[in-house]
Amino acid sequence: MKATILTIGNEILKGRTVNTNFSHIGHVLTFAGYEVYRGLVVRDDPSEIAWGITQATGFSDLVVTSGGLGPTFDDMSVKAIADALGIPLETNADALKMIREKYSAQNMELTPERMKMAMLPRNAEAITNPVGTAPGVFFSYRGVRILILPGVPSEMKAILESMIPRIRISTVHYYEESVVLNGIMESAFAPVVADEMKKAGGSVYIKSHPSSAELSNPVLEIEVSGTAQDDATAVKVVRTTLENIKKKHQEMLNKK
Amino acid sequence: MKATILTIGNEILKGRTVNTNFSHIGHVLTFAGYEVYRGLVVRDDPSEIAWGITQATGFSDLVVTSGGLGPTFDDMSVKAIADALGIPLETNADALKMIREKYSAQNMELTPERMKMAMLPRNAEAITNPVGTAPGVFFSYRGVRILILPGVPSEMKAILESMIPRIRISTVHYYEESVVLNGIMESAFAPVVADEMKKAGGSVYIKSHPSSAELSNPVLEIEVSGTAQDDATAVKVVRTTLENIKKKHQEMLNKK
CATH class of the missing domain: 3.40.980.10 (MoaB/Mog-like domain)
Known part of the structure; x- marks a missing residue:
């Protein structure tokens, strides 16, 4: 609605x-x-x-x-x-x-x-x-x-x-959670965001918020949100995506 | 524009x-x-x-x-x-x-x-x-x-x-200034605001902003703004109205 x-x-x-x-x-x-x-x-x-x-x-x-x-x-x-x-x-x-x-x-x-x-x-x-x-x-x-x-x-x-x-709409439950990633530029992380959105098949939405100028000292907040028919499912889909994102971030830092 | x-x-x-x-x-x-x-x-x-x-x-x-x-x-x-x-x-x-x-x-x-x-x-x-x-x-x-x-x-x-x-539009100059009035309710001061707007004949706009709950301890900010073809005129029309408002406020407090 x-x-x-x-x-x-x-x-x-x-x-x-x-x-x-x-x-x-x-x-x-x-x-x-x-x-x-x-x-x-x-x-x-x-x-x-x-x-x-x-x-x-x-x-x-x-x-x-x-x-x-x-x-x-x-x-x-x-x-x-x-x-x-x-x-x-x-x-x-x-x-x-x-x-x-x-x-x-x-x-x-x-x-x-x-x-x-x-x-x-x-x-x-x-x-x-x-x-x-x-x-x-x-x-x-x-x-x-x-x-x-x-x-x-x-x-x-x-x-x-x-x-x-x-x-209140009793059949729609919304959940959002964020993670702050250091040392990675929004533009470098963009493919990961696109990939995770695709994997989740429409059940979550991911938005990245660079909180400092991109070039000098990149700090990136990744916000994941999702809706489901109950609270537990909404929390679960959001957290699964967040875990994938943290893992990818760690892999990218290790490669540096 | x-x-x-x-x-x-x-x-x-x-x-x-x-x-x-x-x-x-x-x-x-x-x-x-x-x-x-x-x-x-x-x-x-x-x-x-x-x-x-x-x-x-x-x-x-x-x-x-x-x-x-x-x-x-x-x-x-x-x-x-x-x-x-x-x-x-x-x-x-x-x-x-x-x-x-x-x-x-x-x-x-x-x-x-x-x-x-x-x-x-x-x-x-x-x-x-x-x-x-x-x-x-x-x-x-x-x-x-x-x-x-x-x-x-x-x-x-x-x-x-x-x-x-x-x-920038070089022919339009904007000015605004505010005054904070204590001890007077927005609803009690409303006729003064309407009256001053009328007297200024469209050259200024006055808006009152109650910054606390109206009934308990009224604090009212009065914002006066105006535009003119030059800065000096804009400042003058706004300040004239502000002075009138302060005078009216004092008169109302004295009557209490």
Whole structure:
């Protein structure tokens, strides 16, 4: 099943903020059994958010968005997404209750800016935000599940965590493990990687990450990942390939 | 002028690697006068790279890609981009010279995997990689400029740095400055932000970033950015707005 991550925020595009939300969501979805298929980053602009959600729902089984979910003028994700998909916004009773409780506990009034966070797409579900005020939003659109998360990392993480049991694909188990190889260049090791991929017949994927400039002092991280119907099989196919790779590396060093 | 960043790499989608390349490129392009318009992240797969470059060239004046530019089987960016755009690949004499010099300095042979890095789209320019082996690639396609960079951060940065004088928009000067406000909630400050945006009449953009959970101990960073035809004007409009914001913040604290 394919998942797409849609990040909303000018600060990401301008490079002011490193998109750690993206990598966190990507990691969680991968281990939940999804193929994280594509990523999109768009500005805080309703027509841009509309472009992003229209694209993403066209090629995904699950879309997770982050950003633009607070009380300020540029927090426009929920309305822009609902408008783009043609779903009316309504005051969500659960969301309103969550928001009212948060603010009244602090003896603060529900301003129009704060009330906005309770306007959700019709039939959407408000997901408790244990850390902040804006609830997450979860709904289905033409068979695609959409999860709208805030951009504040602690809030995004807490809501996503609570959703894992509901979005997890129980029949797909993912495993990855890496090994760091010294003294070998990526280009010299490339044939071994290609050969091991072939031998494993599609059950594993190998990627090499040179962590220093190739020529001077080569350090190469080899990442092996695989999916299977259960954890034990996924671990086994990955480890078998890793052992072959270590053996080949040793042989190449011995030849030097 | 609109710039799009296309990141290529499974490790980004799976959350194994945080996309610091994206934020670096976004920062450089913003200060070079571009509106960084959209970001796309795709897998190491020729059809996915084709999708990304086709999309990006459809809505951008400049496309900067990173990733997939080395000697291994999954380094397929240049060929996939050229194929997608219908441009034939040819051995580029400059690129071949660069690569040959790098390897021969280390007394290493030019394997087919290494030679691959000299196959560039016809009429493309090879850009010296001062840190690693794979040259950057620069060319125009139907009025869109395309810069293909490696994924290794030090190599990406060095090549991009060398290209700034050639891609910089001399008539657009960007400036941004932030202030951190304590003791005020984002939702409480939202009307001030909206008001100041209105007063500046489109010359500045203000974004608030709550850096802690809103309710408990509010810390709010206010980022003001603006563009003008020269540096001095850009700085002036941003600082004027910042001063207004600080004054309003003080007034709100005094009222508490």
